[in-house]
Amino acid sequence: MSAPLRLTHQPLDLSLRQPWTISRGTRRLAQNVLVRLHWREPGGREVEGLGEAAPYAYYGELRETVQACLDAFAGLLGDDPFALDAVLDALEGRLRHNPSAKAAVDMALHDLVGKLTERPLWQLWGLDPGRGPLTSFSIGLDEPEVMAEKARAAADYPLLKIKVGTDRDLENVRAVRAAAPGARLVVDANTAWTARQAVRMIRDLQPFDLLFVEQPVGARDLEGLRFVRERSAVPIIADESCATAEDVPALASCVDGVNVKLMKCGGLRAARRLIEVARAHHLSVMCGCLIESSLSITAASHLLPLLDYADLDGNLLLAADPFQGVLCDAGRLTLPRAPGLGVTSR
Ligand SMILES: [Mg+2]
Structure with a gap:
């Protein structure tokens, strides 16, 4: 029996060197979220995949909505990181929209699959x-x-x-x-x-x-x-x-x-x-x-x-x-x- 995939997350505050202004407004800080997916291989090795969400209010997301999504996603991850399609489909089935929260989990899964197969993603x-x-x-x-x-x-x-x-x-x-x-x-x-x-x-x-x-x-x-x-x-x-x-x-x-x-x-x-x-x-x-x-x-x-x-x-x-x-x-x-x-x- 494989161990379940475990998701943890924490705030990732990113300060800009200079204020960043576009036609919609100015930003000085990005309130992103860091995601870690933890998985213990059947052999016993613990491997960690990393992901990041960059919520942007224009696309309907805030740090708090990302955190709430991640908590909702945590129980849908199953016990097989190689089942990436099925896991991501489960997230899509649970909540519409919320793209950066999904992106963070997607990224962490890809990271995990690459680390488990010891290959860079592009390869x-x-x-x-x-x-x-x-x-x-x-x-x-x-x-x-x-x-x-x-x-x-x-x-x-x-x-x-x-x-x-x-x-x-x-x-x-x-x-x-x-x-x-x-x-x-x-x-x-x-x-x-x-x-x-x-x-x-x-x-x-x-x-x-x-x-x-x-x-x-x-x-x-x-x-x-x-x-x-x-x-x-x-x-x-x-x-x-x-x-x-x-x-x-x-x-x-x-x-x-x-x-x-x-x-x-x-x-x-x-x-x-x-x-x-x-x-x-x-x-x-x-x-x-x-x-x-x-x-x-x-x-x-x-x-x-x-x-x-x-x-x-x-x-x-x-x-x-x-x-x-x-x-x-x-x-x-x-x-x-x-x-x-x-x-x-x-
Ligand atoms: Mg543009």
Whole structure:
């Protein structure tokens, strides 16, 4: 008889080095949750899988709701970590939504399976760790001179993602361009523009040769996305409009690509499904993140060989990162070779 999987969790407070501002507001602290799945092998070895939830009120979650979900999930885990699909289906059957709570358990299960088989996750999935895009580095909203300063500090990143959605976007992008003349630029409006405003802004930003524009209009405004895309020369990527694979069919004719996040879709299993569905609809795929430690950033980085674009920099904005895993050097991410997620405490 195998021992049951045991789940414990604790608060994981992540302070940001500098306040982080996007068009929706400013954050100084991420109130995440650390999950541990404990399992004793029939031979007696105790193995631990790690996961992280980054609840975000915009997607309907708080630390307290994550903790309540985890308590509800604790009795559904069974006694076999290799039965990952069945366990995750049981969580889906118990509670709808709550994606970051599910992502934390999903991540910890994947970590556990990798550690038990002594293989890194990318290898279990049959992926080539040398493939995959560079990650962008994100510049939050601020005064133009502060955004320029941040861009200078990130000068070795070949791709900078600039947050927009203010009345001085042009000035901000111009300041970043002057500070980082060699970088390729993307902008992310986080739903701030109307469709007509977006078309005008994207036209005004044409001299900056944007690689793509992320979520120009409201999350539910699919017709707005289509309107912008039909009138813009720059690819449009859906972020807030696309949480799970089920969102893809309706979006497919409105955008050029989707931004996958573990904390929106509910974990690695759901992310791989979302990527497959996006590919079937001829969409490009990027993977982004929220304010997260190297634990969940590393989990997401195992998807890197499947992506066109990566924006996995949430851990780089932290005052102190309690974990280490994926390494980032001038935007080049190196996947761990250690078993499972390949994450250790600092
Ligand atoms: Mg975004």
